[in-house]
Amino acid sequence: MADKVTACILIIGNEVLSGRTQDANLNFLAGELNTLGIQVGEARVIPDVEQTIIETLNYARDTYDYVFTTGGIGPTHDDITSACVAKAMGYDFAHHPDAVKMLQSHYKPEDLNEARLRMAQTPVGASLIENPISKAPGYQIENVFVLAGVPRIARAMFDNLKSRLVGGAPVLSTTVSSDLGEGVIAQPLGDIQTLYPDIDIGSYPYFKDGQLGVSLVLRSTKPEQNEECAGAIKEMIESLDGNIIFSL
């Protein structure tokens, strides 16, 4: 098992950059990948521009173990992701016979027009990812997974591809939440971080029901170490006369 397995997520679509659409795929994919022991190192939101997609994809697939794209695989003129993936990776771009069959099973012959058949085009050699909702599939080519932008479909596709992923050691997360202000715990928390360099300790202030507080999130691949570090954090909170709201 690799020590660390990484991924990059590319959200492709003008609608996210214009503020029209709130992306929901990054959060979902990041959470799922994390559970599988795959750490998302970076995400980029880019427009439907050929050169940008090509350059970004080539950077991402060279830099990370896995790349996931969402968006731009529908039937309309602005759906250029698949053609860009083929061009970026040097593959021919053609109708995938199995994808054509999937569309044929879904549409009446008279409705399966040229535009809809575009959704069956993939880089030649791609391995399809089933879409139980609207049938037009996603696909995998090398370490790149091409998914729909519609969150419901992206999620269904992810469920259908995740058995193909090989993660590293899963990153386990322990959260200790306190009613102390972030500024009160900052100094001793920094000292604890220094003592546990293998744990990524994040400090996230919150404001809930009129009450300020802070959640301290410990992330590492070593559960015993998380537990030990969480113990040190709880002691620190109590020594500052704070309350532990929850710990899990």
Place this chain on the structure above:
Amino acid sequence: MADKVTACILIIGNEVLSGRTQDANLNFLAGELNTLGIQVGEARVIPDVEQTIIETLNYARDTYDYVFTTGGIGPTHDDITSACVAKAMGYDFAHHPDAVKMLQSHYKPEDLNEARLRMAQTPVGASLIENPISKAPGYQIENVFVLAGVPRIARAMFDNLKSRLVGGAPVLSTTVSSDLGEGVIAQPLGDIQTLYPDIDIGSYPYFKDGQLGVSLVLRSTKPEQNEECAGAIKEMIESLDGNIIFSL
């Protein structure tokens, strides 16, 4: 007025990449900037890693007219954005006298510890952005605006900085929504896009109340042209026996 003014948004924080936190700042900032005539060309979500922040910031500020960062300006050890901004841009990094005063007005002297005073550190010469909620300010240095990650605070800071921004021609959006499937309109829509190359036409399928449909979003700086193009789209929908659900 510049023809096109662009921005890049950098979401800085491990919590977004681990799936713990759903980012809400990109959508807000993109919408606001769009209204001001500033087009978001790209957004990146990056971890709290010094080298990554420095390289990404230097790319972004060289490439786009404006850069907005969110996250990493609190008092704890994982808040490294400001130090990285100073390092990336070659500025000294020191306590900003006015930021110190803001914190002094908010905290009792005995509570204003060294960690909290870190929130008053900026690249030397930065112009502060007021934070009406928790007082620790954001700031502008050259074309870079450094904002908090907490959405409520990021929004308040944006309100307090937007008078400093100079946009280009505002991009106007016209939406025509129909009950036709995306695949039905794809071919004639592509023809309309070819006739109106200055308009960015996006096609967004939706599924609402058991009904499939598609929203066609026209974006350009020319309202008359949007209107003409929307007219052509409505004619196209009617010629295909579709209904126009709404147009605005």
